Amino acid sequence: MSLKHIVLGLLSTPHSGYDLKKEFEYSLKNFWHAELSQIYPLLQKLEEEGLIAGREAASEIGPRKRVYKSTAKGKRELRAWLTEGPTVGTERVGYLAQVYFLADLDNDDEAVRFMQELKDYMSGWLAKLEAIESEWGANDPRYPDELPDGEFYPQLTLALGLKKVRATVEWCDESIRRIKARRRRLEKTA
């Protein structure tokens, strides 16, 4: 159950449900995803449990909103999660599940098309991550190793995101090459 703890973590500074959704899109997309329809009921539940506290607030840009902040109890719950050790062995990568079964497509062309589409997506995502990084670096002279705690650890996740996405783009290229070369070889034998 990680979403609860992610929300608890984000609410060390005040956020509305809508704000949280934007954090997921912007900063957390490398490792988690949540819909508004999941966030709003969760906020209500966490408030009932006394893990967060909400208050009404004005928006500079839209209708009034309700912002939440984690309580002392919420912070304890967050630390408990961090202390129980890394959550591993439950990673989910939908596109890899698909690659595993690409042989079930009718021919290799479709597999190549799949890999190409994946590469396009990953290249776009890489560009976004690189933009975030250079913007961050340009605006904050402390980047990356003199950042305050609250930004240093997020920067670590960005660093791994970049590594993984670069590796994935490379792998898409290699895979496309390998699929094509293999097909040529198989055609010759046939």
Add this chain to the structure above:
Amino acid sequence: MSLKHIVLGLLSTPHSGYDLKKEFEYSLKNFWHAELSQIYPLLQKLEEEGLIAGREAASEIGPRKRVYKSTAKGKRELRAWLTEGPTVGTERVGYLAQVYFLADLDNDDEAVRFMQELKDYMSGWLAKLEAIESEWGANDPRYPDELPDGEFYPQLTLALGLKKVRATVEWCDESIRRIKARRRRLEKTA
């Protein structure tokens, strides 16, 4: 909804529920995870829907089992999933969510301990992946680019798994170094 399709894919060859669980542990762990309590009801549901067909079979090593195989309808459903494009933007990596909030621990020592534990896990996982790879290569002269379709695409997912896990181990080391160096710097300033 990927589990349904993963099971459909695995059932191009006959498997029992228990067999499937072992596939998840052995081959699919890089990108998906499922419990037996999820697998057994799903098999019943897929059989009702006519996507798979089951029959009783003997086990060489335990009690009788029920093995399933995908039907023509099931194969169509699988192909539909593969044709709708790569599933992206929903990746889940629990340990990265935790890293994002490591600042909420009481001190950097605990963060270092977390990263060290993560590195130990990832190193172990890397060793297992490398063992799978070298065993596969040693037993099949066709490895990796002359493998039949049904093994070639799984091999691609192994290749990316290796890349990503290696990147993660490196990143753990770098992160530990960075956390420690940063602490020394902050202590000097204080």
Add this chain to the structure above:
DNA sequence: CTTCGCTATATAAATCTTGACATAGTGGTT
């Protein structure tokens, strides 16, 4: 003054997932 895009919150139904529990056969060891 209407429409559009964005901000903002929420509910309902359906489905998916986890964790705990229950049962039982098989083969080997003590």
Add this chain to the structure above:
DNA sequence: AACCACTATGTCAAGATTTATATAGCGAAG
């Protein structure tokens, strides 16, 4: 004969997640 590890199948309740739907305020552009 008792025990253990492993094989094998399942149920149940609680919790998590997705998809669809509904409502409404705000500011800018036409």
